[in-house]
Amino acid sequence: MSMAGTVEEGGGSLHQRILSDISEKILSGAWAPGHRIPFEHELSVQYNCSRMTVNKALSQLAKAGLIERRRRSGSFVRRPQSQAAVLEIHDIRIEVEALGLPYRYERVARHKRRSSAGDRALLELGVAGPVLALECGHFAGERPFAHEQRLINLTAVPEAADEEFVATAPGPWLIGRVPWSEAEHRIRAVAADRHIAAALDIETGAPCLVVERRTWSAEHPVTHVRFTYAAESHTLVARFRPQG
Amino acid sequence: MSMAGTVEEGGGSLHQRILSDISEKILSGAWAPGHRIPFEHELSVQYNCSRMTVNKALSQLAKAGLIERRRRSGSFVRRPQSQAAVLEIHDIRIEVEALGLPYRYERVARHKRRSSAGDRALLELGVAGPVLALECGHFAGERPFAHEQRLINLTAVPEAADEEFVATAPGPWLIGRVPWSEAEHRIRAVAADRHIAAALDIETGAPCLVVERRTWSAEHPVTHVRFTYAAESHTLVARFRPQG
DNA sequence: TAGTGGTCTAGACCACGAG
DNA sequence: TCGTGGTCTAGACCACTAG
Numbered sequence: 247m248s249m250a251g252t253v254e255e256g257g258g259s260l261h262q263r264i265l266s267d268i269s270e271k272i273l274s275g276a277w278a279p280g281h282r283i284p285f286e287h288e289l290s291v292q293y294n295c296s297r298m299t300v301n302k303a304l305s306q307l308a309k310a311g312l313i314e315r316r317r318r319s320g321s322f323v324r325r326p327q328s329q330a331a332v333l334e335i336h337d338i339r340i341e342v343e344a345l346g347l348p349y350r351y352e353r354v355a356r357h358k359r360r361s362s363a364g365d366r367a368l369l370e371l372g373v374a375g376p377v378l379a380l381e382c383g384h385f386a387g388e389r390p391f392a393h394e395q396r397l398i399n400l401t402a403v404p405e406a407a408d409e410e411f412v413a414t415a416p417g418p419w420l421i422g423r424v425p426w427s428e429a430e431h432r433i434r435a436v437a438a439d440r441h442i443a444a445a446l447d448i449e450t451g452a453p454c455l456v457v458e459r460r461t462w463s464a465e466h467p468v469t470h471v472r473f474t475y476a477a478e479s480h481t482l483v484a485r486f487r488p489q490g
Numbered sequence: 491m492s493m494a495g496t497v498e499e500g501g502g503s504l505h506q507r508i509l510s511d512i513s514e515k516i517l518s519g520a521w522a523p524g525h526r527i528p529f530e531h532e533l534s535v536q537y538n539c540s541r542m543t544v545n546k547a548l549s550q551l552a553k554a555g556l557i558e559r560r561r562r563s564g565s566f567v568r569r570p571q572s573q574a575a576v577l578e579i580h581d582i583r584i585e586v587e588a589l590g591l592p593y594r595y596e597r598v599a600r601h602k603r604r605s606s607a608g609d610r611a612l613l614e615l616g617v618a619g620p621v622l623a624l625e626c627g628h629f630a631g632e633r634p635f636a637h638e639q640r641l642i643n644l645t646a647v648p649e650a651a652d653e654e655f656v657a658t659a660p661g662p663w664l665i666g667r668v669p670w671s672e673a674e675h676r677i678r679a680v681a682a683d684r685h686i687a688a689a690l691d692i693e694t695g696a697p698c699l700v701v702e703r704r705t706w707s708a709e710h711p712v713t714h715v716r717f718t719y720a721a722e723s724h725t726l727v728a729r730f731r732p733q734g
Numbered sequence: 735t736a737g738t739g740g741t742c743t744a745g746a747c748c749a750c751g752a753g
Numbered sequence: 754t755c756g757t758g759g760t761c762t763a764g765a766c767c768a769c770t771a772g
Contacts, residue, residue: 258749259760273671273708286739296762301739318738318770325666427517433726435679435699435719453697453721455679464517475679477697482677502768503741530758540743545758561750562757 264303347386355381376400396471453477508547527565591630599625620644697721
């Protein structure tokens with residue numbers, strides 16, 4: 247039962263049942279960290295199945311981080327892992343509409359330029375090239391909800407050069423067009439400077455949550471975006487399980 | 491090569507090379523969303539291997555969310571997924587030491603009590619029971635780094651009742667003892683109140699990053715902890731891939 | 735050196751679901 | 754109906770490493 251949900255019902259398949267049995271032992275504490283799990287051939291006897299079937303279960307457990315496998319020694323329950331969270335990051339429109347408020351998007355500024363040193367630092371871009379710099383507002387009802395500052399690497403996404411982003415926010419536009427292979431978030435608290443304070447209609451120095459995201463596609467930097475939220479308007483929530 | 495890192499070097503194993511080849515096709519856009527991937531038996535001919543080997547690669551791609559598999563129809567490239575982030579959250583000691591600063595822990599307060607209504611709300615606890623309330627400081631050098639406010643559900647972790655937490659911080663103590671099966675984070679920016687301002691040696695009203703974490707073990711609430719960081723002292727960083 | 739996990743094979747049967 | 758993926762088998766060889 248303990249893995250229900252993590253594994254979609256240990257249901258029909260045998261390797262899932264093996265996986266489920268073992269992870270229950272681990273999560274319940276019956277098998278403490280360091281405990282040696284039965285060898286593959288032992289489990290294949292115990293479950294009356296081939297070693298491949300056991301291997302499939304144990305490989306998944308290893309990939310999930312619950313156990314560690316060592317040749318010649320066996321498989322061992324790992325110490326509780328450094329925590330890994332699965333953080334869902336929704337489209338801001340959906341976020342606003344979930345609050346029951348009307349969503350409005352506004353493009354504040356758009357500049358096409360050759361990347362400055364600062365742009366290249368944000369994008370982790372090695373060489374100079376054209377970028378698109380955008381500034382956008384996201385509103386919930388009449389109130390500013392989030393302020394967006396974005397750079398798009400036009401070398402990676404040349405078709406963005408022709409987009410005005412007046413009607414469509416760059417986030418959804420990119421998501422529907424560029425498959426991303428890797429991303430990085432930086433989340434921090436800052437005091438609002440005058441520019442942000444004006445954009446969010448709050449006082450200078452008021453606390454804000456900043457979420458920065460860098461995205462890569464096949465190792466090419468695609469975009470850097472900084473969302474700034476007034477403190478009271480936004481909480482990031484992440485619900486997760488060990489080693490997803 | 492585009493998957494280098496996702497798969498630790500498509501290196502030796504054939505199923506990893508198959509996986510790597512296909513994901514490169516997808517991430518590069520050569521195979522657009524909706525594109526039908528060759529059948530398992532076709533790939534097994536193409537790579538001159540057994541269907542099991544192909545199946546292993548395609549199963550991983552499906553689990554990673556890059557493709558969708560339908561019986562009788564084949565396997566298809568999925569549309570870009572909703573974003574999911576893996577957020578690593580380290581032990582504060584490790585975080586501080588990574589900055590090259592000496593770490594110091596200090597227990598500020600400890601109260602054992604019957605859970606109040608507020609405690610039960612924080613722990614998402616249905617019934618009243620004993621809890622341990624802790625307040626702790628984490629220092630980097632001489633400077634306060636983070637302030638910790640924690641509740642431990644003594645019904646779930648009775649042995650914590652006898653711990654003073656003077657030498658050991660509750661985080662590492664719990665992690666080494668209670669396997670967690672689920673957790674929830676809430677991350678937000680706040681203005682420091684007087685209590686926090688004094689604890690972190692900052693001014694009242696200064697922006698702070700608050701990370702709250704609730705943890706469950708086998709569906710029993712274990713602990714609720716709130717870490718407060720002065721804005722300039724802390725950034726959460728999360729690097730991740732689609733559908734982890 | 736011997737035993738473990740890592741990988742792969744060449745089959746097999748079944749469930750599902752599109753036609 | 755019948756081709757697809759889902760699962761499993763009973764072997765095999767190899768790489769790594771603890772003793």
